[in-house]
Amino acid sequence: MCGIAGASTQNIENVSDVLISISHRGPDGRNFFQDSGVTLCHTLLSTRGQASDITQPSHTACGRWVFVFNGQIYNTVSILKLLNMQHLREKSDTLILSHLIRKYGKEFVRFIDGMFAIVLFDKEERTLHLYRDQSGQKNLYYRFHRGDLFFASELEALLSLTRFAPNVANESSIRFGAHLGYWPGSETIIRDAYRLLPGQILDYRITDKSYDTRFIGTSDYSEKTSEDFNFQNSMASVFETNCKVSLNLSGGMDSSVILHELSKAHSDIRTYTTIYKDCSVEANSEAVLAKQLSKYYGTNHLEFEVSRESYIESLVESYGVLDEPNYNVSVPVYNLLAKFQGSKEPKEKVLFSGDGGDEIFWGYPHYERSYRIDRLSKIISSPFLTKLYKFKRGRQVKFDDPIERWLFFKFWRDSFLETRITEKEISDKLKQEFDFLKEKFSHNTHNCHSTMIADRFFWLAGENFTRVDKIYMNQSIEVRLPFALPSIVHSLDEKIREERNINGKLKKRELREVYSNVLPDFITKRMGKVGWRGPLEEWYNTEMKCMFLDILPNQNSELVKWKKIREKIECSNEWPGKQAHFYLSLAILGQKFKISI
Template sequence: MCGINVIWSKGEITNITERIQKMNSSLRHRGPDATGIYKDQNIVLGHRRLSILDTRELSNQPMHSNDNIWHIVFNGEIYNFEEIKEHLNYNFSTNSDTEVILAAVKEKGIDWFIKQANGMFAIALYNSETKKLYIIRDRLGIKPIFYYNDEENLIFSSEIKAILSSGLVEAVFNEEAVDEYLANRYVRTPFTFFKEIYQLDPGTYLCIDKDFNITKNTYWDIPKAFNMSNQYNEDAILKEFDIELNKAIKYRLISDVPLGTYLSGGVDSSLITAITALNKKEKINTYTIGFQEFNEFEYSNIIAQKYNTEHHEILMQKEDYISNWEKLIKFKDAPLGVPNEIPLAVMSSKLKEKITVVLSGEGADELMGGYGRIYRAPFDYENEAPKIDFYDFFISKYDYVPRSMRDQFISTPTNYRQKYDNELRAEFNKASNEENVFKFFHKYHVKGLLQRVDMTTMQASVEARVPFLDHKLIEFSYRNIPYDLKLKWTSATAKEEARKGNSNKYSEILDIPKYLLRGLSYKYLPREIIERKKVGFPVPLTEWFKNLESLAFELLPKASWLKEGMVNDLIEKSKTESRAGQILWMFINIELFRRNYFQKDWRW
């Protein structure tokens, strides 16, 4: 795991070496172990290294092919690099996955390499002979890559702060992102909170020539197949699923530095911990965090004892939460999206004392239908027969801050809302409602979780790996696991009984979300872990509402994106929502972020 930077200019840039060094310095948290640059005329590549595989200096980056034509900076891991290596006839000088990328691209080409690669990655590859630059992002968008293009200068980086640190870009607040963030808790690709700074779409790569002609190639998307079969052999599918999940987790155990797991005590993290412990000879470190008001220590301890882990409990105070809030916004270069980002970051800083790689459970709910109430939207829609289309019905349940509330309080444009509404409504018309919900969560929702896991771990120089987002596992799930084994009714009569209410009342009572995953868990976990109700990772914001209210009165009267004189109304309206604390927290986040980035001149 690392940080990568690129500056490429049509003309000469003064101090280009100093600029890339400043970019590298701004990413020191992503890679404290080494720094390096490569320059060829008006292009320069920069790298910060967090050593995971082949920790020798020989594997530092930028790295160059043995004919000195290909040059790479790379953030991430290629888990199957040893398998790829077997197909190559290359004189290797390291044991790193980075050199395997260079060798594969040199001998077989970009497309061959990408097709073979199983991993998480943001890669910049430059060919000094053809003068072409390739920027590649992994299939799910686990690793970030941002860019700026003003037709004269192209700048790429793992983080926006590095693009700003180049001194070539002005920070301009993107008001259109406000509505988008309040709906989704993050800003969907390709946009960001900065005008003219964009995210590269997952599953794509750019090819750029010396005249700055850019070709965008899409090499992967959410699978087209979606299994709705009612005829299946549950035992056979369960065995296959066990094999595929074990394969995904085992891939993510390759490391030349200490490794551990997050262990909340829920099914997902407990299952990862169990399979990891069974496949590691040494005792693994596990970590959990909670608050006095709420924690799951009792459940995480059950798994820690069962698998004899070196377990660490972290109790977080309200004061720790508030003091870390603004600091973490500066790492993320965006408003925080989920309140538990702060405890996750604190936990990551603690685990860095003993380990550098951590396995995390993001993606399990998206894989198997874990958000029971909203995944049952197709059933509720059919049952309630509202006079709106399914997309409008679904999005009214999904949007975090309701549309009516956003329209009431914010003064910014809603262009992104209209853009995505039009695109998604057209997409939803092409498939079943059940399929649409699963694909929406994989294509959009999980990206916000990935931004969370990248920031919270990388700010502490820790690499997070997410086995439930292995692309082969996702393809297997869409193709081989019937919908009925993801969300299963508890009995033959449960479905009819559910028609008397909606998913807020029957979810996890009359049905079993993540049914097959829970079924597999009985092989590894105690019953009390599997059969308890899903609780997520709550932060007691509603209990702390008075503190949030004080912050709102301090910050929000100055917010240009908020309608004038609406702060009192916003606070009162927030109190009527079930997510009262979090909604007010999100509004405060925007202004905390804005005051940290847009009141200084970044150009030099």
């Protein structure tokens, strides 16, 4: 993992400041390139090989291409085979990418499987090419000023790079995000600052300051097919590192499977889970299971205690780290754990997590609800079902439309905005930005599968992966997510059938069957979903209530009815819900970026 930043101009006086702004993403080295009207900055977090062997910005041997790279490439074996370079001694991702780019130019991205954000400069054509991986694990933000292109791994770094441009709140992304709790599209909280969508490419021509966007097409990143695909072998490629490894462990199937597979590659594993102080047995049930499983595998298991007091203390800092408004109530819990992990000796560098597993193995309750709608649609036509639901509930939903179906489960009615947005407006906006999903949806015979695909591109890439990257890279820790590997997702989509995994009380049935004689019964036979959600209902008290009120503005703005939010909190001693956390994070970021919201 690394930090990258740069611009289509050399007229940058604060290169050292830019490098400092992304130094937490790469404490093992920093470097930059300025030539031919281009600036490329890079900070290195070395997790494979020696830092001295990995120099970026990197130049191809032919001299035509220069690139900076953030992420990991997992199919290096197949790439070396493609290049007929199996006997290459030094096999760092950077060197392999250099050879791949030299041969295939800007289309190299079709052959790689992993998580990445890459910027490629073509000296000959005078073009810059920005890439984000298909799963959306690595963000890449960009902005235009007087026609010049600026880019960075994080929004805060981008704003540092473009400090000469005024920062104004983006009312569009805030209004749309208020109905979901986050915004998965290309817009950010800052007007005219954007991020690449999952799998998106931006091609910028320096000569005339013009650009186009496109998406990574059908990938040739692996020789694996649905016939010879091996789930365990594919996961093993994610485990390669010369660093000590650790894992966020819950009592759920996903992290348990990763622990089992990880134990084949590494003998010394450190596992973590959180326990909540002064909370119910139910709130800490996953910690009990994680401890049992850690003993079963003999890991060095650490329990990190989070209290109401520490949650309150870290709330402002934690939401500020994200750079985007977010409704997730557990953000302070994640941030506290990451800081604890970042303080350990020896230093944590590589951490594994089960994020993305639910979106492959049908782990969420709304998938079963979507499946039931599909079954009902076989009896009642979708248009009639739409009319029937509108008659009974007053809500217009086209259940045969994948994005409208997804919004049916995710849309909030928000009464705190001065100008409301309809569900149709959000649907139209998502369809416009994620037009490339039409092809993915068209391959599905069931809309419930499309619901899961929408979760991957909206929820995972827009909230989950962004949150994980921001929080952990702030502590210089690389998080690897085996279940988000594109080749694994693609292959399992062809194998796993929803009927077997969501029809019944025991979810993820096929995954449980594969590991039924491997993992202990208290994992494989446990019903119910395990999560990392902070116990806000139990923690909420007068102190937390007062802090919420201290954070929120006293006066309404042209965008938000802040007084109405305050009134809701003031009039009750019960936790106001996750919607309040979206507005808390919004107020915190307004202060951080000095923008009026």
